[in-house]
């Protein structure tokens with residue numbers, strides 16, 4: 145289970161002077177393999193290959209790129225159960241969720257890129273000329289571990305479809321799914337140099353990509369700190385920068401919502417993937433009059449969570465990804481108690497049944513106030529903050545009282561009432577009444593949640609430049 149080679153110019157090669165890092169299964173803390181961390185010299189080689197490949201790939205026909213994407217889809221489908229298992233082993237997501245959600249959502253990005261590419265008009269005639277959309281060039285892609293294949297696919301698929309070439313640096317914590325995806329792209333016959341994979345850490349490989357003068361665009365999904373660092377490094381060569389960063393999403397339960405149902409759904413939404421989701425509804429805003437009913441419903445929902453071995457199909461919550469994530473979540477749970485929030489369920493320490501693995505107890509706090517750390521900071525663990533409001537105006541104010549703006553959620557049987565609230569939430573996505581995660585509509589953040597949009601048509605256009613052909617006619 146090693147990832148000791150990187151993929152450059154169509155070949156699997158050893159990284160230059162590589163350091164090795166253990167790949168740890170977070171469910172039992174045992175080493176399952178090794179990843180070789182690349183260097184700036186590897187990034188140079190990968191970027192040079194991508195640059196050489198750009199002329200030919202950017203001038204392929206739509207049909208050629210569609211064919212390549214369809215072969216990737218076939219290869220991905222054939223290996224989907226294996227891809228799901230790899231993600232479960234490297235980052236602890238329960239196998240059922242990994243198969244039905246994480247892997248299938250990743251596959252969908254390739255299918256979606258095909259759908260958009262089939263009819264996309266790269267040129268549009270205007271009275272005084274033509275507007276032409278062209279591939280941006282060489283793209284650097286830096287991705288996290290929490291939805292590893294989804295985040296890689298949401299960048300790679302539109303970049304391939306538009307005619308860009310690329311260098312991917314996946315999370316060093318989740319290198320196995322990245323290696324498998326590179327094998328699928330290789331087997332699909334994508335020409336050498338179009339797609340390159342350099343495994344490695346952020347400060348070395350990530351920063352080399354972000355600052356490389358031959359990279360035209362860099363797209364990062366990760367924490368705000370990494371996003372800021374990448375943008376600063378990219379500024380020296382005026383790169384296009386796309387950032388998909390953190391969140392602290394509010395879930396507003398309006399007074400006419402079915403409280404028991406909405407609270408239970410909100411608790412589960414906050415806990416999928418052990419709470420390691422950027423758009424998790426981690427702040428539940430409940431009318432103060434419904435406080436006790438909501439607390440009881442939250443307790444009931446927590447009791448239905450099945451914690452355990454993520455390889456067991458019945459498990460609904462696995463461990464967190466790493467010791468450092470475990471420590472961070474523990475510290476934030478402690479801060480909630482110290483700052484006077486009411487502990488409704490869960491709390492500090494490991495669940496009783498777990499004697500190894502980075503398992504935490506799914507935790508709910510009530511009476512959380514906007515100044516508390518658990519109301520302000522992205523926890524990235526199964527910790528829900530219930531906050532109580534007296535008026536809809538106050539609910540909106542609390543929802544927007546955050547530096548983040550990735551998502552929001554509104555629950556009410558009255559679509560007009562909910563829409564008024566949704567329009568006032570300063571976030572890139574607002575979900576109504578448990579609408580399922582959507583993979584075609586734009587995804588991205590307001591404020592410090594990022595710049596740019598992924599998924600579907602919006603994600604496709606992120607990889608295009610705009611050229612005005614003045615005086616030309618169609």
Ligand SMILES: NC(=O)c1ccc[n+]([C@@H]2O[C@H](COP(=O)([O-])OP(=O)(O)OC[C@H]3O[C@@H](n4cnc5c(N)ncnc54)[C@H](O)[C@@H]3O)[C@@H](O)[C@H]2O)c1
Nearest residue numbers: 287288289314315346350351366367370373388389390422
């Ligand atoms: N908005 C979104 O779409 C979205 C989706 C998923 C995760 N996230 C965010 O990602 C974070 C969790 O992921 P993580 O812990 O892997 O984040 P992270 O910031 O630690 O790492 C993300 C990626 O950036 C790289 N990186 C780290 N430091 C870097 C640097 N100085 N220069 C260049 N690259 C660097 C890492 O190696 C990794 O590949 C959370 O904050 C979460 O909200 C956002």
